[in-house]
Amino acid sequence: MTALPADVSIVVPTFNEADNIHALLTRIAAAVPAGLRAEVVFADDSTDRTCAVIEEEAACCPLPVVLHHRPEPAGGLGGAVVEGFTRATAPWIVVIDADLQHPPELIGELIARGESTGAELVVASRYAAGGDRGGLAGGYRKLVSSSSTLLTKSLFPRALCGLTDPMSGFFAIRRTAVDRAAAEDEGLQPLGYKILLELAVRCRPHGIAEVPYAFGERHAGASKSTAKEGMRFLRHLITLRTADPRARAVVFGLIGLSGFVPNLALLWLLTVTAPGLSYAPAEIIANQAGLLWNFALIDSFVYRNQRRHHRRSVRLLTFGGVGNADLVARIPLAALLIAGAGMTALPATALSMAIVFTARFLVVDRWLYRRLGGRATAPTVVPTTAPTVVPRVVEPVPDPVPDPLG
Numbered sequence: 001m002t003a004l005p006a007d008v009s010i011v012v013p014t015f016n017e018a019d020n021i022h023a024l025l026t027r028i029a030a031a032v033p034a035g036l037r038a039e040v041v042f043a044d045d046s047t048d049r050t051c052a053v054i055e056e057e058a059a060c061c062p063l064p065v066v067l068h069h070r071p072e073p074a075g076g077l078g079g080a081v082v083e084g085f086t087r088a089t090a091p092w093i094v095v096i097d098a099d100l101q102h103p104p105e106l107i108g109e110l111i112a113r114g115e116s117t118g119a120e121l122v123v124a125s126r127y128a129a130g131g132d133r134g135g136l137a138g139g140y141r142k143l144v145s146s147s148s149t150l151l152t153k154s155l156f157p158r159a160l161c162g163l164t165d166p167m168s169g170f171f172a173i174r175r176t177a178v179d180r181a182a183a184e185d186e187g188l189q190p191l192g193y194k195i196l197l198e199l200a201v202r203c204r205p206h207g208i209a210e211v212p213y214a215f216g217e218r219h220a221g222a223s224k225s226t227a228k229e230g231m232r233f234l235r236h237l238i239t240l241r242t243a244d245p246r247a248r249a250v251v252f253g254l255i256g257l258s259g260f261v262p263n264l265a266l267l268w269l270l271t272v273t274a275p276g277l278s279y280a281p282a283e284i285i286a287n288q289a290g291l292l293w294n295f296a297l298i299d300s301f302v303y304r305n306q307r308r309h310h311r312r313s314v315r316l317l318t319f320g321g322v323g324n325a326d327l328v329a330r331i332p333l334a335a336l337l338i339a340g341a342g343m344t345a346l347p348a349t350a351l352s353m354a355i356v357f358t359a360r361f362l363v364v365d366r367w368l369y370r371r372l373g374g375r376a377t378a379p380t381v382v383p384t385t386a387p388t389v390v391p392r393v394v395e396p397v398p399d400p401v402p403d404p405l406g
């Protein structure tokens, strides 16, 4: 007998959650309303016995269970969820943590709210009226959660309008929205914990609704959230914010300005330690410190996903070469504008700086770290070509996916 297609695929990312699987599956099975056909897809990166426990529990679970285990956990939690999407077959996808901090009893309400409002994304929110974040352990985690929410909302005011909890890990999204993001040039490039942020910014869901909920205590095991996740989150924010070339040009300019600090610091050091050194060679040397600083920031934050075209040494030498050419080109260019176009010194200098900046940005952005073929490295979502789910079948499919962290 062929199983009827599911209405909702419940994607559960798991990393060493063996002691939570039984309680989770029991509560999900009891919570799913009659008439809503559900399947559970585990997106697992565990190194303990979680896989074995999922296989055991799947055998007695009334819902179809799919296990997708990744031997190479590219992209962390977000990467796992996106791979889980490719195994999901239903028109609705719910993402929920395994540790029962998210109440499975809300799954039916999330879908019902999406159906009644027509929203493509329904988020379970700790910050909406009636919600509660009591399960966040300690004042420090509460502070981190509220300040990162504030920072994120101010960086993406339009995309996150109507979302009180863009950091939530519990939400329902229509397959159509996920497929739209996958069809974009850059696909989905999740990095760490903030998969909802990635989806909200890249999918631009048509209609967002929220359902308040109380974030509970962990059922068993320990949190995997670490300080390293904090750094990943910052990188993720910069990657998303600079997806637009105008925003990239602004960030490129701001990083360039910040390069004056190491430049001037080294210039000062050289004048103190080598008083015999004349200005021109001192400034040329000091300029290299500024360029190194700029390169480090640009290479690791702005263009982290575009580094594959050239080796690090080529990137550094090109970046340095273009930066030094800037020094050499600016003055003759301004002189040309004054002599040839009859401009006065101030506008000629400003124009030459703008021309040189634009040329430098274009070489770096369009050639050195070009975006063409960006989807090649991203674990993009395969639109509705997921395997048919057989009830209680456990299916380990270790597709190697290139690491978006490079």
Ligand SMILES: Nc1nc2c(ncn2[C@@H]2O[C@H](COP(=O)(O)OP(=O)(O)O)[C@@H](O)[C@H]2O)c(=O)[nH]1
Pocket (backbone or CB within 6 Å): 012, 013, 014, 015, 016, 017, 043, 044, 045, 046, 073, 076, 077, 080, 081, 096, 097, 098, 099, 101, 169, 222, 223, 224, 225
């Ligand atoms: N597949 C996968 N799941 C992860 C990873 N890191 C965390 N998780 C899962 O994501 C969910 C949330 O993680 P948790 O440690 O509870 O984070 P917290 O709630 O912020 O403390 C849990 O179900 C974890 O098992 C990962 O690297 N890969």
Ligand SMILES: [Mg+2]
Pocket (backbone or CB within 6 Å): 097, 099, 101, 218, 223
């Ligand atoms: Mg948790």
